[in-house]
Amino acid sequence: MKRRTFLISSLSGLSLLALSGCAPPKPAPTGTPTPTATPAPSLVPQPQDMLRSSWSDDPFARGSYSFAAVSSTPQQREDLAEPILDRLFLAGEALSDTAPGTVQGARGSGQRAARDLTSVAEPGERVAVIGAGAAGIAAARLLSDAGFTVLVIEARDRLGGRIHTVNSDSWPMPVELGPSFIVASNANSLDEELTGLEVSHAPFAPTPEARTPDGTVTPVSPVGADTVTAALAWAAEQAQDTSLAKALVATGSTTLSMTDGEAGVSDADWLDYQLATSTTLESGAPADEMSGWYAPAPATTAMDDIRIVLGGYGTLVDDDAADLDVLLSSVVTRVGYTDTSVSLRLGTGESLTVDRAIVTVPLGVLKSDVIEFNPPLPFAHRGAIAALGMGTLDKIWLRFEEPFWDTDAAVWTTVGDDTLDFRVWVNMMPITNEPILVGFVSGKQALGLAKSDDTEFTDAALRSLEPFAIVATATPAP
Numbered sequence: 001m002k003r004r005t006f007l008i009s010s011l012s013g014l015s016l017l018a019l020s021g022c023a024p025p026k027p028a029p030t031g032t033p034t035p036t037a038t039p040a041p042s043l044v045p046q047p048q049d050m051l052r053s054s055w056s057d058d059p060f061a062r063g064s065y066s067f068a069a070v071s072s073t074p075q076q077r078e079d080l081a082e083p084i085l086d087r088l089f090l091a092g093e094a095l096s097d098t099a100p101g102t103v104q105g106a107r108g109s110g111q112r113a114a115r116d117l118t119s120v121a122e123p124g125e126r127v128a129v130i131g132a133g134a135a136g137i138a139a140a141r142l143l144s145d146a147g148f149t150v151l152v153i154e155a156r157d158r159l160g161g162r163i164h165t166v167n168s169d170s171w172p173m174p175v176e177l178g179p180s181f182i183v184a185s186n187a188n189s190l191d192e193e194l195t196g197l198e199v200s201h202a203p204f205a206p207t208p209e210a211r212t213p214d215g216t217v218t219p220v221s222p223v224g225a226d227t228v229t230a231a232l233a234w235a236a237e238q239a240q241d242t243s244l245a246k247a248l249v250a251t252g253s254t255t256l257s258m259t260d261g262e263a264g265v266s267d268a269d270w271l272d273y274q275l276a277t278s279t280t281l282e283s284g285a286p287a288d289e290m291s292g293w294y295a296p297a298p299a300t301t302a303m304d305d306i307r308i309v310l311g312g313y314g315t316l317v318d319d320d321a322a323d324l325d326v327l328l329s330s331v332v333t334r335v336g337y338t339d340t341s342v343s344l345r346l347g348t349g350e351s352l353t354v355d356r357a358i359v360t361v362p363l364g365v366l367k368s369d370v371i372e373f374n375p376p377l378p379f380a381h382r383g384a385i386a387a388l389g390m391g392t393l394d395k396i397w398l399r400f401e402e403p404f405w406d407t408d409a410a411v412w413t414t415v416g417d418d419t420l421d422f423r424v425w426v427n428m429m430p431i432t433n434e435p436i437l438v439g440f441v442s443g444k445q446a447l448g449l450a451k452s453d454d455t456e457f458t459d460a461a462l463r464s465l466e467p468f469a470i471v472a473t474a475t476p477a478p
């Protein structure tokens, strides 16, 4: 059942050899063919409804959020935010130096670009903002309030970008296919703004319940987090950046015991658990792509300032966009700029010229070169676009007729079976009293599933839920 995904997918050939040296010898094949076992029927019922995301496959996102790839630096986020000829300005979550990969980071970046623009522009100038996500709408709001003539140009037929709230009659609450959480709510005003907009949100304690494949609830061992912490400490001492995967190998992760301990979970399983349920989930990237210098460190204290948005994250953008001039379903294909103006070409062939522009398309779109910049972006901008990484996180929302599970925990995780794709679940039952589960898949597993059809995607999710359809056999230590 275990495929040691993190090792196979993330470590060098050398470490794989080391790993195979630790693996127990495989039994020799016998001459008698083994009869194929009939799989046990699943205890997880079919859901009544399903909604999913596929962000890496989305042409206007090309990934979920930016991450610190090996050899990238935080300075490169700053480099991207550097105004170009005082005419062209970039913004978006990837440019946030304080909160990349978040809604508040995106908004802050949009506001910063708008302030940079106002500091050099004349009153009344015509400004185009490309992209109607959190960054673009925040920039446009500020510029419009400052008296500029603003046109927002958006490829999709809706506002919000990666904030994607689906309001549907078949769901008892708004479904979030992008962000659901306000992270570091003590350090930003999103919760107050949402309250002002009458959008409900609630405190969210991310303490996970961990289960083994047979449904045993098991206390989370510190081995995984300690191993990653030691690897990051080793990486920090190196003269050159190295991947988290290599740092793990250098600090002995391949010699972690693979012998099942209590509840059938080995130390190596706990490392896989830490990577799958935390490190890769946070960055959307596998350990072999993540910077050893800048990868997220395991949390040392419980996070007490996370809130879950229940009443529709999209309202935030809709409200900011009220009375703005937005051109939907309009893909920008070319951005030409001089020191006097910016000209934009749309997919329809139409063109327009403005005094200045703010480009807020995601890093994944900038990496793909689908927008032609003429002249090409400056060297430092291109270097930053190439160096920073775009990670993947996808979600599945499943609505059941009634709960089939026996736990009130809000966060579910699994350990000891790395063939399961969805390793983290949010149980909406204790929060909303609705039998809704939200599954998360990240990194290479997410990329692997992105192009699968809904049936295959749902099957992978339902299989990942099996440990929760089995009556728990132990309770975690207090």
Ligand SMILES: Cc1cc2nc3c(=O)[nH]c(=O)nc-3n(C[C@H](O)[C@H](O)[C@H](O)COP(=O)(O)OP(=O)(O)OC[C@H]3O[C@@H](n4cnc5c(N)ncnc54)[C@H](O)[C@@H]3O)c2cc1C
Binding pocket: 053, 055, 059, 060, 061, 063, 064, 065, 091, 092, 093, 094, 100, 101, 102, 103, 104, 106, 130, 131, 132, 133, 134, 135, 136, 153, 154, 155, 156, 159, 160, 161, 162, 163, 177, 178, 179, 180, 181, 182, 183, 330, 331, 332, 333, 360, 361, 362, 365, 371, 393, 394, 395
């Ligand atoms: C699954 C998932 C879960 C997340 N969870 C959280 C969370 O819980 N909390 C949190 O704070 N953050 C979370 N995030 C991150 C957060 O959603 C983003 O950081 C933020 O929304 C990015 O905003 P943005 O304006 O930078 O980019 P976007 O929202 O992507 O906006 C860019 C816009 O540009 C448009 N565009 C692209 N190409 C073109 C083109 N050629 N022409 C015109 N328009 C174009 C796009 O359609 C899009 O509307 C999550 C993201 C994902 C994907």
